[in-house]
Amino acid sequence: MTSTSTTAPVTGATTDARGAPAGASLGHLLRRPETGSFIGLVSVFVFFSVFGGATFLSASGAASWLNVAAELGIIALPVGLLMIAGHLDLSVGSVIPASSMTVAIVSGHYGLPMPVGIAAALGLGLAIGFLNGYLIVRTDLPSFVVTLATLFAVAGLTLGLSVIVAGSTSVALKSDPVTKMVFGDFIDGKFEVILLWWIVTALFVGYILSHSKYGNWILALGGDKVSARNAGIPTDKLNIALYMGSGLCAAFVGMCQAILYNSAQVSAGQSFIFNSIIAVVIGGVILTGGYGSVLGIVLGTMTFSIVNQGIYYTGFDANWASLIIGVLLLAAVLLNNTFRTMALTHATPRAKGKASK
Amino acid sequence: MTTTMTTPLLKLTGINKSFGPVDVLHDISLEVKAGEVLCLLGDNGAGKSTLIRILSGVHKPTSGEMLLKGQPMAFDTPRDASDHGIATVHQFGGTFPLMSIGRSFFVGAEPTKHWGPFEVFDRKRANEIAVREMRQLGITRIDDGNRLVGGLSGGERQALAIARAVHFGASVLILDEPTAALGVKEAAHVLRIILQARKKGVAVIFITHNVVHALTVGDHFAVLIRGAKAADFRKGEKTREEITDLMAGGEAMAELEAEIESYMASHDGHPPQAA
Numbered sequence: 001m002t003s004t005s006t007t008a009p010v011t012g013a014t015t016d017a018r019g020a021p022a023g024a025s026l027g028h029l030l031r032r033p034e035t036g037s038f039i040g041l042v043s044v045f046v047f048f049s050v051f052g053g054a055t056f057l058s059a060s061g062a063a064s065w066l067n068v069a070a071e072l073g074i075i076a077l078p079v080g081l082l083m084i085a086g087h088l089d090l091s092v093g094s095v096i097p098a099s100s101m102t103v104a105i106v107s108g109h110y111g112l113p114m115p116v117g118i119a120a121a122l123g124l125g126l127a128i129g130f131l132n133g134y135l136i137v138r139t140d141l142p143s144f145v146v147t148l149a150t151l152f153a154v155a156g157l158t159l160g161l162s163v164i165v166a167g168s169t170s171v172a173l174k175s176d177p178v179t180k181m182v183f184g185d186f187i188d189g190k191f192e193v194i195l196l197w198w199i200v201t202a203l204f205v206g207y208i209l210s211h212s213k214y215g216n217w218i219l220a221l222g223g224d225k226v227s228a229r230n231a232g233i234p235t236d237k238l239n240i241a242l243y244m245g246s247g248l249c250a251a252f253v254g255m256c257q258a259i260l261y262n263s264a265q266v267s268a269g270q271s272f273i274f275n276s277i278i279a280v281v282i283g284g285v286i287l288t289g290g291y292g293s294v295l296g297i298v299l300g301t302m303t304f305s306i307v308n309q310g311i312y313y314t315g316f317d318a319n320w321a322s323l324i325i326g327v328l329l330l331a332a333v334l335l336n337n338t339f340r341t342m343a344l345t346h347a348t349p350r351a352k353g354k355a356s357k
Numbered sequence: 358m359t360t361t362m363t364t365p366l367l368k369l370t371g372i373n374k375s376f377g378p379v380d381v382l383h384d385i386s387l388e389v390k391a392g393e394v395l396c397l398l399g400d401n402g403a404g405k406s407t408l409i410r411i412l413s414g415v416h417k418p419t420s421g422e423m424l425l426k427g428q429p430m431a432f433d434t435p436r437d438a439s440d441h442g443i444a445t446v447h448q449f450g451g452t453f454p455l456m457s458i459g460r461s462f463f464v465g466a467e468p469t470k471h472w473g474p475f476e477v478f479d480r481k482r483a484n485e486i487a488v489r490e491m492r493q494l495g496i497t498r499i500d501d502g503n504r505l506v507g508g509l510s511g512g513e514r515q516a517l518a519i520a521r522a523v524h525f526g527a528s529v530l531i532l533d534e535p536t537a538a539l540g541v542k543e544a545a546h547v548l549r550i551i552l553q554a555r556k557k558g559v560a561v562i563f564i565t566h567n568v569v570h571a572l573t574v575g576d577h578f579a580v581l582i583r584g585a586k587a588a589d590f591r592k593g594e595k596t597r598e599e600i601t602d603l604m605a606g607g608e609a610m611a612e613l614e615a616e617i618e619s620y621m622a623s624h625d626g627h628p629p630q631a632a
Binding site: 213223229230291 | 435436439452453454455456461462463464465466469472475476477478505507508562
């Protein structure tokens with residue numbers, strides 16, 4: 001009772017005509033970083049349910065966008081952490097095919113056991129992540145430039161080495177049944193097993209960001225690098241660790257793709273560069289860093305994937321999907337800005353009163 | 358008790374600092390005792406910022422000696438200085454506007470608890486402590502540590518930063534122009550908080566160019582002009598006008614007044630017109 005009466009005046013101002021208890025919960029919800037992305041998700045889901053009909057809502061319809069969401073989501077999560085820390089990682093676009101090719105060459109072309117190929121692929125991702133982080137920490141150059149450089153360098157290396165080693169830009173891979181089941185199979189014939197890996201990644205990254213001290217470090221690093229360092233946070237190590245995380249996740253997705261499709265191509269993965277940024281931004285993370293949530297990133301990924309795949313269930317030409325994503329991205333950023341302003345002004349009831357009038 | 362009152366907590370002797378050929382500070386000697394407010398006054402470019410950076414471990418002095426509790430000190434990093442109990446609060450206080458109060462209060466020193474095999478950030482405890490510490494400094498409006506720092510007023514952010522420094526055991530608190538960006542009421546609040554910190558036995562170094570603010574809380578005053586200490590006096594030894602004159606470089610002001618007077622004399626008593 002007392003708690004209701006103390007919170008009621010403040011939240012009452014944000015929700016106006018609503019009753020105090022409902023207003024309190026709604027007010028709290030509106031101030032969360034993922035509110036905008038939740039509204040975005042619901043809107044696109046309703047839109048495609050109306051225009052896509054029963055097939056969009058069926059299990060196979062759900063699988064089509066969830067499978068896309070899972071692959072994108074595993075990359076968007078660590079990229080999101082990096083963006084909260086104030087960085088970008090464009091190199092994921094070439095880590096994916098590099099990792100695919102590595103596992104296919106090691107275990108397919110040379111026929112070594114799968115665990116060796118997997119270790120090589122993931123190790124490669126960690127190494128590229130380390131290189132990104134190390135270069136950024138040492139040179140203090142913008143992460144955009146450094147990861148753009150590694151994006152091209154790694155893409156070139158992958159192409160060149162694949163042709164030298166395997167004599168082709170596409171290598172077949174026959175994986176053993178256990179590996180296939182764990183990394184590249186379907187559940188119920190529709191859902192890719194990578195969906196489960198996405199859930200595991202989301203839980204782990206969620207733990208890191210919201211429930212460990214490292215989450216606090218990441219938020220502080222994105223908020224103000226110098227102050228974070230002065231507060232005793234090992235910012236260099238943290239940066240390198242975050243890049244190794246995104247390298248590892250991108251390599252993981254590349255490896256799973258190779259196992260799923262039984263082959264690896266040199267040119268798979270460029271679309272992930274922008275798609276991961278779009279998913280993260282729709283999810284309420286700001287490009288300048290310091291603010292965001294894992295739930296938001298997950299919702300943003302789902303929103304993106306629904307638009308990307310849902311278009312095929314409607315009568316519209318699939319080319320319109322990009323237009324929808326463009327508009328959605330802009331709307332999401334504006335909406336997220338509004339909610340962030342609400343969260344900021346929340347603590348000053350006087351300013352709030354002025355704003356709502 | 359008598360020893361803490363008489364030995365200065367922090368003592369600078371003959372500090373010089375030059376960046377290449379540019380001399381920024383010449384022969385600065387200062388001391389501040391526990392439970393005392395030292396006001397560092399000076400115009401822009403007088404060397405206040407450089408002096409703060411030396412005290413907080415950002416720069417090293419070119420020559421001179423720093424004694425902390427009687428021990429010679431040389432800080433390599435700001436972290437080093439804060440480990441020795443020297444905390445610096447900058448003009449805008451909380452520098453993480455998009456973090457919650459509880460989170461930003463504990464940046465770099467997060468309280469954790471165990472949850473199964475995991476070590477988790479104890480957000481509830483962080484929020485409670487942050488709110489309680491702010492309350493002790495007289496900020497009673499904030500009751501929820503989940504609120505974002507960016508939603509606080511300028512004075513409240515200063516209070517949060519000061520509360521943080523005091524909580525983590527700062528014995529010397531350096532406040533860099535804490536009232537410069539604030540309105541009259543807010544500034545008064547921050548001054549009250551400075552007195553609270555002083556009452557807790559903290560040695561406060563209050564950097565300002567507002568003479569009124571300085572005179573309200575200061576015990577001891579030092580005026581910097583062009584990198585050198587122009588005056589060093591205790592409360593009651595100089596009037597407000599004298600200090601203002603000193604700071605503004607009394608000569609410059611006197612010259613301007615003389616110019617206006619001679620202009621008026623030659624223009625039938627009309628003051629110069631603004632363009």
